[in-house]
Every structure is written in structure tokens, then in C-alpha cells.
Amino acid sequence: MLIEFIRGYGLLLAYFVIAVIAALAIRRLTIPKEVYRKTLHMILLCSVFVWVYAFNTWWISAIGTVVFVLMVYPILAIAERKIRVYSELLTERKPGEIKRSLVVAFFMFAVLICVCWGWLGEKYLVIASVLAWGLGDAAAALVGKRFGQHYIEGKLVEGRKSVEGTVAMFVVSFVAVLTVLLIHGSMKWYSYVPTAAITAAVCAIVELYTKGGMDTITCPLASAVILISLVHLWGV
Numbered sequence: 643m644l645i646e647f648i649r650g651y652g653l654l655l656a657y658f659v660i661a662v663i664a665a666l667a668i669r670r671l672t673i674p675k676e677v678y679r680k681t682l683h684m685i686l687l688c689s690v691f692v693w694v695y696a697f698n699t700w701w702i703s704a705i706g707t708v709v710f711v712l713m714v715y716p717i718l719a720i721a722e723r724k725i726r727v728y729s730e731l732l733t734e735r736k737p738g739e740i741k742r743s744l745v746v747a748f749f750m751f752a753v754l755i756c757v758c759w760g761w762l763g764e765k766y767l768v769i770a771s772v773l774a775w776g777l778g779d780a781a782a783a784l785v786g787k788r789f790g791q792h793y794i795e796g797k798l799v800e801g802r803k804s805v806e807g808t809v810a811m812f813v814v815s816f817v818a819v820l821t822v823l824l825i826h827g828s829m830k831w832y833s834y835v836p837t838a839a840i841t842a843a844v845c846a847i848v849e850l851y852t853k854g855g856m857d858t859i860t861c862p863l864a865s866a867v868i869l870i871s872l873v874h875l876w877g878v
Contacts, residue, residue, distance in 0.1 A: 778815035
């Protein structure tokens with residue numbers, strides 16, 4: 643158990659060190675702030691592959707998420723106070739955003755790992771749920787800011803969000819989920835497209851009406867609920 647944890651956690655740390663160094667190198671280039679912000683988003687997103695494949699046991703992986711938060715959170719808290727360019731470097735929209743996102747994201751990973759991998763024994767559902775949110779959210783932000791012309795506003799919507807961004811999230815989420823399902827290849831042939839489409843639609847709708855940046859947890863969990871239901875409806 644200890645050997646597995648050390649090996650898996652070591653791979654995780656190596657992944658983040660390499661990814662952060664690459665992100666800081668990219669930061670030196672002249673790129674839009676939102677693109678750099680989504681680069682950091684993708685680093686977090688892609689760590690799901692390490693959580694799922696660097697560990698052989700689900701509960702050791704889940705424990706790893708807790709250990710990682712306990713290790714990184716104090717480091718970020720100190721850096722926030724000591725480094726003047728901290729917020730600018732990490733493109734924070736408001737103070738404490740990165741620390742809060744860290745806790746929420748890894749809580750979400752832990753829940754998905756426990757339910758999808760631990761309870762159901764299906765690693766691919768963890769990946770599909772995270773990618774449905776992560777890739778779709780990145781597409782929504784980039785497309786919405788660049789091409790958004792028609793906006794959705796209302797009491798249930800935080801600020802205003804573009805129709806173009808929401809459509810982009812649906813399309814990218816659909817492709818991401820469909821790809822994972824096809825690679826896993828355990829469903830009936832006619833169920834792949836509707837399963838991916840329904841999951842993507844729910845994810846896009848949940849993101850549209852989630853406030854306070856909590857889509858980090860609401861979208862993946864909503865995607866997981868839909869995926870688990872449909873996968874078992876059509877048979878694994």
C-alpha cells in the first residue's frame with residue numbers, strides 16, 4: 643500500500659512540476675490572459691489521468707487527493723502573502739480564488755473516484771465526467787469571449803453568458819464524452835451518441851445556471867449522475 647502511494651504520488655508531483663514549469667514558460671509569451679488562465683485550467687483537468695492511472699487502488703488515489711490539498715494549500719497561502727505578483731501570475735479574478743478552486747476541484751476528484759471507480763468499478767466514468775466539464779468549460783470561456791454576440795441574462799444566471807459559449811460547451815463536451823465512451827467500448831452501439839448528447843446538454847445547462855464558480859463541482863457531478871444512469875440503463 644505504502645509503495646503504491648509513494649509511486650503514484652511521486653508521478654503526480656512530477657506531472658505538476660513539469661506542467662507548472664511549462665505554464666510559466668508560456669506565461670512569458672504574449673498570449674491573451676484568458677488563454678493562459680485556461681492553460682492552468684487544463685493542467686488541473688489533465689491530472690485526472692494521473693489520479694486514475696498512476697494508482698492501482700481507488701481508495702489510495704482518493705487519499706492522495708486529500709494529501710495533495712493539505713500539502714499545496716499552505717504553500718499557496720504563504721505565496722499569496724509573500725509574493726506580490728501572485729494574483730497576476732495565477733490570473734486570479736478575486737483574492738483566494740486559486741486556493742478555493744484547489745479545494746473544490748480535488749474534493750470533486752475524490753467523490754468521483756470513490757463513486758465511479760470505488761463503488762462501480764469504472765475508471766472511465768471518472769475521466770468522462772471530468773472531461774465533460776473541463777474541456778467544455780474551457781471552450782465556453784474562449785469561444786464566448788471571442789465570438790459571443792448573443793447573451794443570456796436573468797436572476798438565475800451569474801452576470802451574463804453567451805449563447806455561443808454555451809453551444810461551444812455542449813459541442814466540446816459531447817465530443818469528449820463520446821470519445822471516452824467509444825474508447826472504453828462497453829455499451830451497445832446505438833447508445834453512444836444519445837448518452838454523450840444528454841450528458842453534454844445537462845453539463846452545459848448546469849454550467850449556465852451555476853454561480854460563484856462552483857461549476858467545478860456541479861458540472862462533473864451532474865455529468866457523473868447522467869452517465870451512471872444511462873450507462874446502466876443501456877447496459878454495460
